Amino acid sequence: MKVIKYPKREDWSTILARPTKTVKDIETTVNQIFEDVQRNGDKAIQKYTSMFDGVVLDSIRVSSEEIEEAIKTISEDLKKAIEVAKSNITCFHKAQQTDRVYVETMSGVTCWQEKRPIQKVGLYIPGGTAPLFSTVLMLAIPANIAGCSEIVLCTPPSANGKIANEILYAAQLCGVTKIFKVGGIQAIAGLTFGTATIPEVYKIFGPGNQFVTVAKQLATKYSVAIDMPAGPSELLVMADDTAIPAYVASDLLSQAEHGVDSQVILVSTSKKLVEAVNKEIKRQVKALPRIVIATKAIENSTSILVKSTSEALDLINEYGPEHFIVCTKNTAYFTDNIANAGSVFIGNYTPESAGDYASGTNHTLPTNGFSKAYSGVNLDSFTKSITFQKISKQGIKNIGKSIELMAEAEGLEAHKKAVSIRLESLKKGK
Amino acid sequence: MKVIKYPKREDWSTILARPTKTVKDIETTVNQIFEDVQRNGDKAIQKYTSMFDGVVLDSIRVSSEEIEEAIKTISEDLKKAIEVAKSNITCFHKAQQTDRVYVETMSGVTCWQEKRPIQKVGLYIPGGTAPLFSTVLMLAIPANIAGCSEIVLCTPPSANGKIANEILYAAQLCGVTKIFKVGGIQAIAGLTFGTATIPEVYKIFGPGNQFVTVAKQLATKYSVAIDMPAGPSELLVMADDTAIPAYVASDLLSQAEHGVDSQVILVSTSKKLVEAVNKEIKRQVKALPRIVIATKAIENSTSILVKSTSEALDLINEYGPEHFIVCTKNTAYFTDNIANAGSVFIGNYTPESAGDYASGTNHTLPTNGFSKAYSGVNLDSFTKSITFQKISKQGIKNIGKSIELMAEAEGLEAHKKAVSIRLESLKKGK
Structure with a gap:
């Protein structure tokens, strides 16, 4: 890791700059595939599956027989592990349920807010060598x-026309209603427009490569909502001399193995810690199967020495990390004052891996600084809140004059009259 | 209004189709102005303000003297009306505050979720003849x-370089921190990139014409969040013979006066009610100053006769109206089962105007069918939730094995090792 010692505040934005990618070329391709899928439906889906995934499928819908077969292949150990994760994720997300908010704002004027599920959602799961069933x-x-x-799941088939057993197992376990062997841009287009086979959905979730990312962005132009904009995964660790260097190194490496564009940052007030962590990284990286990727990602990464914890906090809030591990003597200072982060991991025994898989928190988090405005995926991501109001005769008498005056001041006479006509009738005792 | 009697289900989507606009031409203009503002900052802002608003301003920031002057011009009556609205809106939105969600998902594994404010937000308020201070x-x-x-507010100046007094009054009353005389695309670009004068923000809220709408969409490509995609305002009224036709007509007209592209729909099981409402519309529209706009909007609107309340509900959920008034004998059937709507108004004495101005609910709502996936603006729109977790030594012993197994199955060895290294140290009693 590059080590940057006590940088000036005006240099922070340069040091913390994320690599930006131009997507102009991709946009043209994505637009073309969207138009094709919109016009030709399943036929276009089949064409691009053949083109990009190298397989021609008779049926893209996963059958119940295929699911049954997949279940048999999962070891009891892995099933138990997934059960633990499922139980914890369920527990944490159920706890996020809220009651309706009900208020009588003034006498006779009742307002409330209720959350209702988004009826149709699409989940995109990338394919590739590792089956991201988590x-x-x-x-x-x-x-x-x-x-x-x-709850519709799309994921690309491998060249033999199959989907990873782990993904099928997890999908049936967690109540996915339909699974399709479709990936990439054509999957997002299918979920956006619907085809004879794939249902259209109202919101699309899930990670993906840059093609999927641009496709999700385009879907929003066709009135489909998305979970959040995507970007390369990130980890920032804040550590002082109370942190165990070997643990910090292992966390940084777990982020680094994702890809060469992974963002890994270590912030510390301790020169000694920075040196020890860098030494540990060199030692531990050798044992990793993804050594090439991790080494490259670490080379692009930065250790930043700062003068004080308050300076560290400012710097971290300016960056807004997706994952933020805090291993310091006074963790409360950071957890109380962090303004921008996706998910925060506290202390020496809380690796990012825990949140990635099994502790209960969601691992779909805002990266690329989006934590400044976006939440990670949570229960509310699958609902929308609707407001309701009911006004009684007395209520409209109480509030009517205010509405009339404001509508008049905005020059919206019919808005005023909708109140006046009611007040006049009530005056006449109707 | 056109009256459509008992349409077939397969025709609903055609009947309920919203007019769609092509924005290709606008996009080029918006892109150019964004690039100019990104490169030339305040100078570009000034150029476009001169070009579009016809005024050259020495200073675009509203001074405290201007605000003081504006306050003096507001009548005591209007001040009181705004005070009532403010009090109700405050009451309803404060009630939406939530406690942190704190769970020990398994022994030694604690997870929680906290909401933190989005630090910098931009509010766009359209200009024009009517000052939309609400x-x-x-x-x-x-x-x-x-x-x-x-909390930064941007609104276009009139040709004399001023902003409506009502907007300035409301802004200072409600805690806006900076007000700028900048409108249109250049305002959204200024909030996106920041200039020497205008601060960059993390999320942009507020309505606007199609230029502002496309500009907000473009802002999302530069990592700025927006409240929701926009579209023409809509009202759907569900009414039976318990509804008072004159009131229903007044509500439909209050929506119709917004613009010729306003969407106004009446759904009913009663032919008698539909006829009575249409008669009332003809009578009431004559008294409106915006008679031309309202007449045109009503001509484009539709009354739909349906056979049953259950059919009505299905049709309404397929449409997903921004505003939904329900005036029927059994309102609970609709309020319990409505899946897609922005805000619901119940009974004869709850005109849409109440929610537009003063009852307490928010009037920034999902239109164009976005209610299927989006909430209206609410307290959470100005926050994001961050998750936290802390795992004890015993906790990582309890959960560690599950994480290791799942990471291994996903082929992410470094993720596994971040746990293994901790478990091994603990085994050695370190």
């Missing part, structure tokens, strides 16, 4: 708790 | 309750 848990479990009635 | 209340009050530290 993301199935992170999305399908809260969708189910929220009460979404249609 | 929107200032709807956005600034919850921003203030949420604890946003920078």
Whole structure:
């Protein structure tokens, strides 16, 4: 890791700059595939599946037989592990349920807010060498708790036309209603427009490569909501001499193995800690199967020495990390004052891996500084709140004059009259 | 209004279709102005203010003297009306505050979720003939309750370089921190990139014409969040013979006066009611100053006769209206089962105007069918939730094995090792 010692505040934005990518070229491709899927439906889906995934499928819908087969292949140990994760994720997301908010704002004027499930949601799970079944848990479990009635999962098939057993296992376990062997841009287009086979949905969740990211962005132009904009995964660790260097190194490496564009930052007030962590990284990286990726990501990463914890806090809030591990003597200072972060991990025995898989928190988090305005996926991501109001005869008498005056001042006479006509009738004792 | 009697289900989507607009031409303009503001800051802002608003301003920031002057011009009556609205909006949005969610998901594994304010928010208020100061209340009050530290308001100046007194009055009353005389695309670009004068913000709220709408959409590409996508305002009224036709007509007209593209729909099981409402509309529209706009909007609108309340509910849920008035014998059937709507108004004495101005609910609502996935603006729109977790030594012993197994199954060895290294140390009694 590069070590930057006591940088000036005006240099922070340069030091913390994330690599930005131009997506102009991708946009043209994405637009074309969207138009094709909108016009030609399943036929276009089949064409792009053949083109990008190298397989021609008779049926893209996963059958119950395929699911049954997949279940058999999962070891009892892994099933138990997934059960623990499911139980914890369920527990934490159920706890996020809220009662309706009911208020009589003035006599006779009652207002309330209720959350209702988004009826149809789409979950995108990337394919590739590693089956990211943990993301199935992170999305399908809260969708189910929220009460979404249609939970559609799309994931690309491998060249043999199959989907990883772990993904199928997790999907059936967590209440996914339909699973399709469709990936990439064509999957997002299918969920956006619907085809004879794939149902259209109201909101699309899940990670993906840059093609999927641009496709999700385009989906929003067609009135489909998305969970959040995407970007490379990030970890920032704040550590002082109370941190155990070997643990910190292992956490930084777990982030680094994601990809060469992973963002890994260590912030510390202790020169000694920074040196010890860097030494540990060199030692531990050798044992990793993904050594090439991790080494490259670590080379692009930065250790930043700062003068004080308050300076550290400011710097961290300016960056707004997706994952934020705090291993310091006074962790409360950071947890009380952190303004921008996706998820915070506290102390020496709380690795990011815990939140990635099993502790209960969601691992779909705002990266790329989006934590300044976006929440990670949570129960509310699968609901929307609707407001209600009921005004009694006395209520409209109490509030009517105010509405009339304001509507008049805005020059909206019909808005005023909708109140006046009621007040006049009530005056006449009707 | 066109009257459509007992349409078939397969025709609903055609009947309920909203007019869609192509924005390709606008996009080019918006892109150019964004690039100019990003490069040239305040100079570009000045250029476009001169071009679009016809005024050259020495200073775009509203001074405290201007605010003092504005306050003096507001009548005591209007001040009192605004005070009532402010009090109700504050009451309803304060009631939406939630405690942190704290759970020990398994022994030694604690997870919690806390909401923190979005630090910097931008509020856009359209200019034009009518000063939409009610929107200032709807956005600034919850921003203030949420604890946003920078609340920046942009609104276009009139040709004399001024902003409506009502907007300035409402802004200072509701805790806006900075007010700028900047409108249109250049305002959204200024809030996105920041200039020497205008601070950059993390999320932009507020309505606007199609230029502002496209600009807000573009802002999301530069990592700025927005409240929701926009579209023409809508009202759907469900009424039976218990509804008072004159009231229903007044509500439909209050929506119709917004613009010729306003969407107004009446759904009913009663032919008699539909006829009576249409008669009332013809009578009432004559008295409106905006008769031309309202007449045109009503001509484009539809009354739909349906066979049953259950059919009505299905049709309404398929449409997902922004505003939904229900005036029927059994209102609970609709309020219990409505899945897609922005805000619901119940009974004969609850006109949409109440929610537009003063009852306490927010009037920034999802239109264009976005209610299927989006909430209206509420307190949470100004916050994001951050998750936290802390695992004890015993906790990592309890959960560690599950994490290791799942990480291994996903082929992420470093994720596994971040746990293993801790478990091994603990085994050695370190």
